[in-house]
Amino acid sequence: MAFKKYDQHQTFIVPFSLDDFVPADSPARTIDEVVESLDLSVFLEKYNRRGPSPYDPRMMLKVLFFAYYNGVYSSRVIASRVETDTVYMYLAGMQKPDYHTLCRFRTMHREGVERAFLDIVRLCLGLGMVGLGNVSFDGTRIKANASGKKTKDMEALDKRIKKLLDESEKIDREEDEVYGDSTPFQVPPRLRDPKERKRLIKEKLEELKKAKERLEESGEKNTNLTDPDARLMRTRQGVRPAYNGQAAVDGKCQVIVAAGLVERENDTAQLVPLMESVERNTGRLPWIVSADSGYSSMDNLEYLEKRRVLALIPDVLYHLEKLGKSKYFPKSVFRYDEELDVYVCPEGKQLTRSGSSPYNSSRLIGYRCNENECNKCPSKAKCTSGKRRKVSRNVRDYLYTGMRQRLDTKLGMACYKERMSIVEPVFGDMKKNRGFNQFSLRGLEKTGTEFLIVCTVHNLMKIHGHLKNTGKTLKGLTNSVLIKGSTIKNTHRQTF
DSSP, X not given: OOOOOOOXXXXXSSOOOGGGGSOTTOXXXXXXXHHHHSOOHHHHTTOOSSSSOOXXXXXXXXXXXXXXXXXXXXXXXXXXXXXXXXXXXXXXXXXXXXXXXXXXXXXXXXXXXHHHHHHHHHHHHHTTOOOOSEEEEEEEEEEOSSOGXXXXXXXXXHHHHHHHHHHHHHHHHHHHHHHHHSOGXXXXXXXXXXXXXXXXXXXXXXHHHHHHHHHHHXXXXXXXXXXXXXXXXXXXXXXXXXXEEEEEEETTTOOEEEEEEESOSOOGGGHHHHHHHHHHHHSXXXXXXXXXXXXXXXXXXXXHHHTTOEEEOOOTTHHHHHTTOOSSOOGGGSEEETXXXXXXXXTSOEEEEEEEEEETTEEEEEEEEOHHHHHXXXXXXXXXXXXXXXXXXXXXHHHHHHHHHHHTSHHHHHHHHHHHHHTHHHHHIIIIISOOOBOSSOSHHHHHHHHHHHHHHHHHHHHHHHHHHHOOOOTTTHHHHHHHGGGOXXXXXXXX
């Protein structure tokens, strides 16, 4: 059989370009064009004019973005790809940064990555990919680069410190005994370099003492020795040291318009910072903010109401009551008569005011039914296990009431259900398709930068898909968008 001619050592008369090895519709070309349009002055501020010339931050960004686009997060693997993969070679211009350089670039350019994320969000605005009609908030737990076994509480730290101190004293005693009647050549192998052992023990003691100080200052129950900023959080793999990645995703094209990383598992305190980032990044407020009950609080609802943003954020009891899973009559079936200042139960009995007390930044007013009427009521078993039914009213209850009324409309529930197809697939793509299940870096600032790179790459992926589907190009658009992107005004203020 005659095979096609094969020669690995063939030479070429006509020089070829790496550009020839990159398909016209490759995401590498989109990344290349977008990065070329970015203002990299923030990156340049980090470099010292002295010493050898550093790698161009444009090249470094292109290589990192393309690696993350393909689910490659290890600096060593990225460095290898730059030497073996023609697309990486194309983006790197045949330069070969080693893994130390790649890792250092990620850790030293927090402000630069933030600026790149912002510019790319504004580019999405200019491309018509952001509508700010329904912006969904959500958080996802991402494992830290640390073992759960390294998470210690105060008692465990004290035990470990005592053990190391005892070991240090033991070395001193055994060293004295050996050198008392021996020469250095007769010292047992494990004691031949006692100074090195004592040095290592001293380092470990310092680490443990610092960890103990962190616990005392923070009031936390435990700390991780490998990554002190990580916290134990519930993940699908169980309780692990992790961080909480936050994202605000626009419903039009699933563009991440704001993102951040925190070391707290609770989402409630993250709504306001995310909203401020959305407004800062896009120059306007969304019509609707949808989120799960983890973001529900009266402070958050009041914050959104003051900014005329419609909240679709159910309180923790809303879905339970809708499914009929409440053991007793929920408060929502008790009608409040504002004129009489009483609650009326499902059986028509009145609950009168019994007192009030401060509650967080508000006040709670108590109401209770007459004990005799409660005991005679045929529905008492469905209402309370006590002598009489009691309910409380927060003076800001109108916030929950208004939110529930919106959710009970067809439009409100439809917009809320959109959340599952807006923000949840974004995290699903990050973790399942791109394999971003654990940070490569350690510490809140460094992991925060890494998470922002992941979110930026998600938006680059959306830009690439949008350009392919619409036939649009970035030529003549990018520079004007990056300048004017934050001045676009909101034109669709509506109410339910």
